[in-house]
Amino acid sequence: MDRIIVTGGKELSGQIPIAGAKNACLALMPATLLSDEPLTLTNAPRLSDIKTMSALLSSLGAEVSSLQDGKVLALSSHDIHNHTADYEIVRKMRASNLVLGPMLARLGHAIVSLPGGCAIGARPMDIHIDALEMLGAVIELKDGYLHAKAPNGLKGATIPLRFASVGATENVVMAATLAKGTTVLQNAAREPEIVDLVSCLRKMGAQIEGEGTSTITIQGVDRLHGATHPVVTDRIELGTYMLAPAIAGGEVELLGGRRALVGAFADKLEATGIEITETEAGLKVRRANGRVQAVDVKTEVFPGFPTDLQAQMMALLCTANGTSVLEETIFENRFMHAPELMRMGADIEVHGGHATVKGVDRLKGAPVMATDLRASVSLILAGLAAEGTTIVSRVYHLDRGYERVEAKLSACGAQITREKEPQ
Numbered sequence: 001m002d003r004i005i006v007t008g009g010k011e012l013s014g015q016i017p018i019a020g021a022k023n024a025c026l027a028l029m030p031a032t033l034l035s036d037e038p039l040t041l042t043n044a045p046r047l048s049d050i051k052t053m054s055a056l057l058s059s060l061g062a063e064v065s066s067l068q069d070g071k072v073l074a075l076s077s078h079d080i081h082n083h084t085a086d087y088e089i090v091r092k093m094r095a096s097n098l099v100l101g102p103m104l105a106r107l108g109h110a111i112v113s114l115p116g117g118c119a120i121g122a123r124p125m126d127i128h129i130d131a132l133e134m135l136g137a138v139i140e141l142k143d144g145y146l147h148a149k150a151p152n153g154l155k156g157a158t159i160p161l162r163f164a165s166v167g168a169t170e171n172v173v174m175a176a177t178l179a180k181g182t183t184v185l186q187n188a189a190r191e192p193e194i195v196d197l198v199s200c201l202r203k204m205g206a207q208i209e210g211e212g213t214s215t216i217t218i219q220g221v222d223r224l225h226g227a228t229h230p231v232v233t234d235r236i237e238l239g240t241y242m243l244a245p246a247i248a249g250g251e252v253e254l255l256g257g258r259r260a261l262v263g264a265f266a267d268k269l270e271a272t273g274i275e276i277t278e279t280e281a282g283l284k285v286r287r288a289n290g291r292v293q294a295v296d297v298k299t300e301v302f303p304g305f306p307t308d309l310q311a312q313m314m315a316l317l318c319t320a321n322g323t324s325v326l327e328e329t330i331f332e333n334r335f336m337h338a339p340e341l342m343r344m345g346a347d348i349e350v351h352g353g354h355a356t357v358k359g360v361d362r363l364k365g366a367p368v369m370a371t372d373l374r375a376s377v378s379l380i381l382a383g384l385a386a387e388g389t390t391i392v393s394r395v396y397h398l399d400r401g402y403e404r405v406e407a408k409l410s411a412c413g414a415q416i417t418r419e420k421e422p423q
């Protein structure tokens with residue numbers, strides 16, 4: 001396993017290119033299952049989660065080629081000979097459950113392991129199941145696997161989601177593209193990754209309206225054809241790196257960044273005293289003067305403050321002037337970074353879904369442990385300004401969602417290296 005060593009105290013200056021969105025790409029790749037013609041994705045991120053999804057699709061019989069050093073993915077699902085998404089793959093990456101909707105729609109049959117819980121919560125699939133059953137699927141749970149069938153094909157329906165689940169919205173939208181008749185999805189998720197998926201499905205011949213709003217209407221068609229589609233910029237990587245100069249000081253330009261992708265987050269970051277300017281090439285972020293001001297944060301579904309940026313924002317607020325309260329409303333256990341930040345001298349009290357952070361003058365470097373993708377990057381951000389050296393171990397979590405963190409940050413002056421964990 002690798003670990004990352006950060007020595008704090010270096011102000012940052014330079015540019016960081018933002019990659020294609022992991023969470024868009026993980027929904028776009030299974031869309032290949034909806035057609036027997038080739039799907040090409042450009043601006044794909046080079047991440048271990050993408051490799052996991054490629055392995056899953058290949059295990060079903062799809063062909064997945066990674067070209068141009070991983071930035072282009074050529075997919076085709078001409079003959080799917082296996083309908084089972086195996087526990088060994090699904091347990092590592094919940095997004096594997098996004099093969100359920102497309103397989104049901106095109107093949108009428110899918111066996112998908114339940115993902116099981118993960119560090120940040122139980123993450124059941126009841127919303128996916130209820131919605132697909134409303135489309136006419138028959139789904140039963142056996143030995144930890146969902147056995148889903150659509151004996152008479154899927155039929156359009158009006159589907160109210162009890163919660164605006166991102167994954168359930170993606171599964172239902174993909175399934176409904178080939179259902180007979182019209183589907184109206186109510187309380188749909190509005191994330192930019194949904195908008196990107198719909199944009200790709202439309203290129204494949206799907207008839208969909210309303211993406212980005214709470215009501216998405218899908219008119220089923222007989223078949224979908226191939227397409228080429230660029231993966232949208234990763235708003236979570238963008239927000240993560242906007243916090244680097246905010247925490248370390250200095251000024252960094254995030255190439256490819258657009259403020260519309262990070263609206264609520266950018267507003268909150270400006271409220272702490274950070275300057276954000278849109279440029280031709282992206283977003284320029286500068287910490288104008290000294291200490292940032294404390295702010296309260298509440299995570300919500302898009303367009304609210306994203307849960308995937310909560311851990312990173314906490315790292316900034318640990319040294320803010322004043323006390324901040326962070327409320328996590330999306331996942332039941334997403335404060336695992338708090339005890340690790342406390343090892344670095346942060347003053348944090350966690351009660352249920354609330355974390356109260358009293359700003360301290362400066363954190364102190366320490367050996368810390370990554371527990372999930374976003375918690376691990378928040379520890380690296382904290383290390384950028386901490387006194388001394390921070391060693392973040394188990395960075396395989398990190399590699400799931402961030403391309404070459406140490407290269408991107410050291411290019412802006414951070415003192416950060418990666419090495420093998422000593423045996």
Ligand code: EPZ
Pocket residue numbers: 022023024026094095121122123124125126127128129163164165166167168307308330331332373374401
């Ligand atoms: C997507 O996960 C993202 N992953 C997550 O990013 C992100 O945190 C999450 O959306 C929320 O924005 C991908 O897109 C691959 P949900 P997803 O269904 O679709 C509960 C990262 O760091 N729920 O919107 O799984 C669930 O337990 C990852 O990149 C049910 O109860 O999220 C959670 O509490 C982490 N039943 C809440 O809803 C269901 O059937 C939000 O889940 C489905 C979800």
